[in-house]
């Protein structure tokens with residue numbers, strides 16, 4: 137089965153191999169099964185089984201949301217209200233969600249996760265990572281990982297999210313590195329640690345990263361969210377795929393993140409990749425933290441991603457449109473840079489910017505022949521409208537792996 141999408145006013149391929157021609161005008165794309173089979177000028181588009189007329193509107197790769205915490209039950213509206221009244225964010229709120237999550241049945245937790253993923257997809261998200269981290273014991277973390285693995289594209293083990301009450305922090309870290317890791321291992325591709333004052337210190341974080349790396353997991357770090365600290369340094373030292381939050385960066389942090397990309401050619405997307413700095417603007421607004429310095433990171437030569445951080449405490453939204461809007465209006469990114477960070481950048485952070493022959497996984501986050509057919513049609517003639525018309529319902533249609541979702 138093939139579909140040709142014609143009369144695309146602006147086609148943002150985000151394909152580095154296209155260089156200066158990464159945005160096509162009056163373009164067409166052919167989807168065949170789950171893959172992109174052709175792209176080029178609308179006037180030269182070959183026939184397909186079905187035709188869809190984009191009517192001059194813009195098409196982007198589907199959003200790649202590389203940071204979320206969607207496996208949870210319960211509500212933290214009261215904590216949000218207190219924050220808006222002036223209280224600062226306390227990571228301890230994680231314990232409230234852990235309590236509610238432990239009480240939810242498998243059925244309820246799965247239902248809630250499916251609803252959140254559907255909401256994200258309706259907003260243009262076609263590739264999604266989510267984390268454990270609201271179970272915080274062996275059985276509950278394994279349950280969260282198992283449920284997540286049946287629903288989302290990539291699962292990250294975040295047993296090291298908070299030390300539960302009544303347990304010694306070092307003893308809990310041993311558990312995270314031992315029995316808990318063994319229990320989640322069949323369901324996850326990545327591991328993460330909340331390296332922050334009030335969560336896991338440098339030595340504990342180092343132990344978690346070492347054990348998870350030795351277990352064959354890719355690494356990511358929650359770092360420098362609430363103050364300067366060792367998160368970025370550890371992520372760089374361990375060669376983590378991403379360090380996320382990055383609100384409080386020293387000049388050395390920025391330079392060392394940029395330094396991980398010296399063997400990488402940003403223009404062509406080739407060479408040795410480094411550690412992506414993942415900015416989470418919806419979380420920064422909801423916690424009243426300074427916005428992550430995306431502009432400074434890009435200017436220094438680092439690669440950045442934009443992600444939703446959808447979770448009940450600090451960012452109860454999966455809207456990547458909102459993240460892109462905010463990145464342009466408040467972080468100083470151009471529309472092109474923000475769209476790239478929310479598509480190709482997210483794919484880089486998950487190592488999915490290229491396909492994997494081993495398991496037949498297709499590349500995501502960019503539009504090129506052979507890549508997964510993940511497309512986001514805007515109800516607008518250009519991507520600029522995402523920032524020009526903030527908050528407007530600009531997602532007109534979404535295809536995920538070639539399947540039309542709306």
Ligand code: NIG
Pocket residue numbers: 205227229230233330358361419445447448449450
């Ligand atoms: O990424 N920072 C740690 N974890 C989440 C917040 C979790 C919560 O407060 O429930 C975050 O912001």
